[in-house]
Amino acid sequence: MRKIISLNFRRHTNKDKEGNATKYGLQKAKEIGKNISKNKVLKGYTSDIKENRCIKTLKEIEKGFKQELGVSSISRKTSRKSIGESIIIRNKEKLYDLLLNKLNGDVIKFYQLWYANKIPKNIILQPKEITDLIVKDRFAHIFRFIRMKSYGDLKKYDVKPIHVENITHDVIVGALLTTLTGKKMTKFSKKYVIKPRQEISFDFYKNKDKLKIMLRYNDFKLDVTSKINNILENK
Numbered sequence: 001m002r003k004i005i006s007l008n009f010r011r012h013t014n015k016d017k018e019g020n021a022t023k024y025g026l027q028k029a030k031e032i033g034k035n036i037s038k039n040k041v042l043k044g045y046t047s048d049i050k051e052n053r054c055i056k057t058l059k060e061i062e063k064g065f066k067q068e069l070g071v072s073s074i075s076r077k078t079s080r081k082s083i084g085e086s087i088i089i090r091n092k093e094k095l096y097d098l099l100l101n102k103l104n105g106d107v108i109k110f111y112q113l114w115y116a117n118k119i120p121k122n123i124i125l126q127p128k129e130i131t132d133l134i135v136k137d138r139f140a141h142i143f144r145f146i147r148m149k150s151y152g153d154l155k156k157y158d159v160k161p162i163h164v165e166n167i168t169h170d171v172i173v174g175a176l177l178t179t180l181t182g183k184k185m186t187k188f189s190k191k192y193v194i195k196p197r198q199e200i201s202f203d204f205y206k207n208k209d210k211l212k213i214m215l216r217y218n219d220f221k222l223d224v225t226s227k228i229n230n231i232l233e234n235k
Contacts, residue, residue, distance in 0.1 A: 001205035010199035019051035033064025047084025111192035127175035170194035
C-alpha cells in the first residue's frame with residue numbers, strides 16, 4: 001500500500017510565562033520543518049488560543065520546510081483552526097482553582113486524575129470525548145480530502161503525498177494516544193508529560209479501495225483503522 005497522507009497532532013513549542021513561544025522553541029520548530037521530507041506537500045492548522053505559541057510553531061515549521069525548497073499549501077485564513085482549548089476546557093476558573101489551589105500546582109497529580117477520568121467533564125472534557133471530537137473533525141476532513149483526490153478533483157496533489165500538521169496541546173496528543181491505543185499514559189511517559197513539539201502521527205495508506213491508518217508515537221506503532229472507522233460511524 002502507498003502512503004498518501006501523514007496527519008500529525010503536535011504539541012506547540014516551548015513557551016514563556018505569558019504563554020508565548022520562546023526564541024529557543026522557535027528555532028527548534030524551524031528544525032522540524034527542515035527535516036520533513038520535501039517529497040510532500042505541507043498543510044497546517046493551529047489551535048484557537050490568543051497566545052502565539054501555536055501559530056508561531058506552525059509558521060516556523062513552514063519556514064524551515066520552505067527553506068529546504070519544500071512545497072507548502074498552508075492557508076492564510078485564521079478561521080481555519082484545529083480543535084483547541086476553547087472547546088476542550090469547559091470552565092477555566094474551576095480548572096485553575098483545581099490545579100493551583102486544590103492540587104497546590106501539582107501538574108503530575110492533575111494529569112493522573114484527568115487520564116483516570118476523575119476530573120468532572122464540566123471542567124475539562126475527558127480523553128475519550130476529546131478523541132471523538134478530533135476524529136469526527138480532523139479525520140473526517142482527511143477522509144473527504146482522500147475522496148476528492150480519488151475523483152481527481154485535487155490534481156495538484158496527485159503526485160506528492162501530503163503532510164498535515166495540527167499544532168495543538170499536550171492533552172490532545174495524550175487523549176489520542178491513550179484512547180486509540182487503549183494503553184495507560186504511564187506506558188509512554190512515567191510523568192504523564194507530552195514534551196514540547198512531541199507529536200502523534202497517523203499515516204494513511206491506500207491501495208485501490210482499501211485504506212489503512214497506522215498510529216505512530218516515537219517507536220510505537222499500531223493499526224487503528226477499525227477504531228477510527230468505529231468512531232466515525234457512531235455519530
